[in-house]
Amino acid sequence: MTFGDLANDPFPHRHLLGIEGLSAASITHLLDRADLYVEQSRQADKKQSLLRGRTIINLFFENSTRTRTSFELAGKRLGGDVINMQAQASSIKKGETLIDTAMTLNAMHPDVLIVRHPESGAVQLLSEKVDCAVINAGDGSHEHPTQALLDALTIRRRKGRLQGLRVAICGDITHSRVARSNIALLNIMGAQIRVVAPRTLLPAAIDRLGVEVFTDMAKGLEGVDIVMMLRLQTERMQGSFVPSIREYFHFFGLDYAKLANAKDDALIMHPGPMNRGVEIDTEVADDIDRSAIRQQVEMGVAVRMACLEALNRTPAVAPPTP
Amino acid sequence: MSERTLFINARLLDPAAKLDRTGELLVEDGRIAALGPHLARDGLGADIKIVDCTGYCLAPGLVDMRVQLREPGEEYQETLASGSAAAAAGGVTTMAMLPNTTPVIDEQALVEFVARRGREVGLANIRTYAAATKGLKGRELTEMGMLAEAGAVAFTDGTHAIADAVVMRRALSYASTFDLLIVQHPEEPSLAAGGAMTEGEIATRLGLAGITPAAEAIMVERDLRLVEITGGRYHAAHLSTAAAIEVIRRAKVRGLPVSCDTAPHYFALNETAVGEYRTFAKVSPPLRSEEDRKAVVAGLQDGTIDAIASDHAPQDQESKRLPFASAEPGIVGLETLLPLALELHHNRQVPLLDVLRALTQRPAEILRLPGGTLALGAAADFVVFDLDRPWRIETGKFRSKCQNAPYDGRPVQGRAIRTVLGGRGVFAAQA
Numbered sequence: 001m002t003f004g005d006l007a008n009d010p011f012p013h014r015h016l017l018g019i020e021g022l023s024a025a026s027i028t029h030l031l032d033r034a035d036l037y038v039e040q041s042r043q044a045d046k047k048q049s050l051l052r053g054r055t056i057i058n059l060f061f062e063n064s065t066r067t068r069t070s071f072e073l074a075g076k077r078l079g080g081d082v083i084n085m086q087a088q089a090s091s092i093k094k095g096e097t098l099i100d101t102a103m104t105l106n107a108m109h110p111d112v113l114i115v116r117h118p119e120s121g122a123v124q125l126l127s128e129k130v131d132c133a134v135i136n137a138g139d140g141s142h143e144h145p146t147q148a149l150l151d152a153l154t155i156r157r158r159k160g161r162l163q164g165l166r167v168a169i170c171g172d173i174t175h176s177r178v179a180r181s182n183i184a185l186l187n188i189m190g191a192q193i194r195v196v197a198p199r200t201l202l203p204a205a206i207d208r209l210g211v212e213v214f215t216d217m218a219k220g221l222e223g224v225d226i227v228m229m230l231r232l233q234t235e236r237m238q239g240s241f242v243p244s245i246r247e248y249f250h251f252f253g254l255d256y257a258k259l260a261n262a263k264d265d266a267l268i269m270h271p272g273p274m275n276r277g278v279e280i281d282t283e284v285a286d287d288i289d290r291s292a293i294r295q296q297v298e299m300g301v302a303v304r305m306a307c308l309e310a311l312n313r314t315p316a317v318a319p320p321t322p
Numbered sequence: 323m324s325e326r327t328l329f330i331n332a333r334l335l336d337p338a339a340k341l342d343r344t345g346e347l348l349v350e351d352g353r354i355a356a357l358g359p360h361l362a363r364d365g366l367g368a369d370i371k372i373v374d375c376t377g378y379c380l381a382p383g384l385v386d387m388r389v390q391l392r393e394p395g396e397e398y399q400e401t402l403a404s405g406s407a408a409a410a411a412g413g414v415t416t417m418a419m420l421p422n423t424t425p426v427i428d429e430q431a432l433v434e435f436v437a438r439r440g441r442e443v444g445l446a447n448i449r450t451y452a453a454a455t456k457g458l459k460g461r462e463l464t465e466m467g468m469l470a471e472a473g474a475v476a477f478t479d480g481t482h483a484i485a486d487a488v489v490m491r492r493a494l495s496y497a498s499t500f501d502l503l504i505v506q507h508p509e510e511p512s513l514a515a516g517g518a519m520t521e522g523e524i525a526t527r528l529g530l531a532g533i534t535p536a537a538e539a540i541m542v543e544r545d546l547r548l549v550e551i552t553g554g555r556y557h558a559a560h561l562s563t564a565a566a567i568e569v570i571r572r573a574k575v576r577g578l579p580v581s582c583d584t585a586p587h588y589f590a591l592n593e594t595a596v597g598e599y600r601t602f603a604k605v606s607p608p609l610r611s612e613e614d615r616k617a618v619v620a621g622l623q624d625g626t627i628d629a630i631a632s633d634h635a636p637q638d639q640e641s642k643r644l645p646f647a648s649a650e651p652g653i654v655g656l657e658t659l660l661p662l663a664l665e666l667h668h669n670r671q672v673p674l675l676d677v678l679r680a681l682t683q684r685p686a687e688i689l690r691l692p693g694g695t696l697a698l699g700a701a702a703d704f705v706v707f708d709l710d711r712p713w714r715i716e717t718g719k720f721r722s723k724c725q726n727a728p729y730d731g732r733p734v735q736g737r738a739i740r741t742v743l744g745g746r747g748v749f750a751a752q753a
């Protein structure tokens with residue numbers, strides 16, 4: 001690749017480790033491509049051969065159904081071979097280090113590694129040790145770039161734009177990689193971002209990340225276009241950050257009363273899995289006019305297809321002639 | 323027909339208005355309707371009741387921000403009724419009780435129970451703190467938002483320090499979400515463990531395990547670091563040492579959102595009151611050295627110490643008639659709060675209005691309670707007292723169910739003559 005190509009390359013990156021560092025042009029490119037893949041995925045024949053002969057490994061060190069399945073479908077719809085590895089069940093339990101695992105997999109010549117890991121920074125560490133492209137499918141409380149991209153695609157399709165929208169991200173900001181990726185993406189795309197949470201779930205200096213901070217839902221939701229709810233990540237909590245579920249729901253759970261402060265056509269989003277009655281009222285979650293939660297899942301596959309496409313560098317090896 | 327009472331010839335004292343002059347105060351339908359040097363008599367009607375306060379002071383009812391009332395759970399030591407009667411006799415019209423009852427006040431129903439029982443008794447405004455951690459165990463936070471909605475004034479683990487630094491950080495941080503106050507018993511428990519009185523020569527001579535005064539400053543200093551990183555509102559209760567008071571003094575200069583109080587025994591007594599193992603002089607934190615006692619007075623003089631609270635802690639005979647180290651700590655204080663605090667005035671240590679401010683305006687401000695002033699339209703909660711007449715404390719005459727106070731026979735000056743709550747007389751001294 002020459003420099004000239006690099007300048008014209010809409011996605012000049014070897015890996016997708018985070019939103020941080022992407023340009024507005026790269027993000028727009030991915031979203032534009034994903035729009036096309038939404039259409040492809042709605043057809044009866046969903047498959048094409050772009051990634052024919054490519055090996056994609058889903059390497060998950062943390063439980064996941066939704067994200068893993070979404071990546072698997074994305075890979076298969078592009079014609080790639082997808083293998084799923086649930087890592088805590090295998091070598092890691094036997095004491096193999098993360099780098100050992102990376103080296104072992106690298107020897108099998110995969111083309112893309114899709115990695116989720118409970119520790120922040122682990123995916124980047126792994127990416128430095130392998131020859132293939134790496135997609136971060138969530139590392140600790142750091143980044144989950146494809147989630148932010150699918151959220152952006154959902155918003156763009158519903159609202160027609162990202163620029164200038166007022167977005168409230170509500171809930172467990174401290175432990176959320178989704179929040180960090182969304183804050184980064186929405187800032188790059190020119191949206192106005194608010195975070196709303198009890199102080200115990202707001203990390204230090206969060207205001208330095210380009211967000212407005214609220215501890216009161218009614219005030220935080222006032223006039224917003226988008227309400228993003230986050231799950232309480234109890235598995236990442238050491239000790240008590242909130243006193244009880246009922247108190248949390250009372251003050252920070254999204255119900256119609258609190259939602260009334262947002263714009264009339266405000267969109268409700270949630271990265272899933274949802275805890276009904278904790279961060280979101282069941283009726284609100286199922287409100288087909290307001291909730292984009294199921295649409296987010298559909299956009300997930302399309303966005304991941306776009307990402308796999310963007311990272312596909314080498315031309316497909318021609319099948320051996322008989 | 324509205325009910326009206328006119329208090330005349332009173333020395334009106336209202337620290338919030340810096341008011342100290344002879345005059346009259348009109349109560350109408352339970353509220354302060356007028357006050358001034360001489361109110362117009364026109365149109366007041368013939369049915370008006372007139373109370374002559376010649377020779378007496380009239381000040382806002384005392385707001386006692388730290389009492390233990392033992393109901394629910396240990397009603398043999400004190401009830402909301404007996405505690406309210408003691409408050410009325412002491413000129414206290416509002417008190418905030420600690421959550422260390424049985425069960426612990428850590429859920430809404432108990433906050434509401436205390437408020438309802440307090441209203442039924444009707445001798446004082448009883449407000450309650452709720453526990454900062456469930457069961458006062460120092461681990462999990464309570465439902466502070468909902469407890470505050472139910473009426474909890476602030477959050478504290480009562481006579482226990484919130485010891486774990488992470489829990490304290492989260493408590494301050496979570497409370498700040500709702501702009502709520504955390505009240506700390508500032509004593510590093512690992513340094514205080516097993517101690518019975520303050521560390522020093524007397525403890526050594528008596529062979530009692532001592533508690534270093536540093537246990538207090540260490541906890542306050544740690545807490546202030548946590549206040550700095552969380553922005554939480556913090557109040558240090560019953561300060562007893564020069565070191566801790568100096569720490570608060572510096573924090574206030576730096577503009578941190580902190581306040582503190584002390585109790586009369588920390589400026590009226592020192593460690594010598596323990597004498598020959600007098601368990602009535604056992605308190606937590608313990609009575610300190612003379613140097614510390616003087617520092618408490620100095621803290622009140624310069625306003626570093628915001629409030630004076632009785633720290634009323636009823637203990638029955640069975641809890642006190644024990645070897646010193648085994649005895650429970652605590653002094654009953656509702657009925658001696660006013661005269662002991664007035665010693666600061668009589669000793670020319672603190673101006674009268676400043677003493678009263680620490681008993682009324684400041685605690686009301688810290689807990690964001692109504693009252694503590696003689697403002698027009700405010701509830702008519704006030705005390706008429708004799709500032710100068712000498713008398714001797716007789717613990718046997720306390721209305722509290724317990725008499726555990728080391729003051730029996732102590733000559734004092736200043737006594738409540740009449741206590742008025744919402745315009746109603748709830749106490750009148752026998753002539």
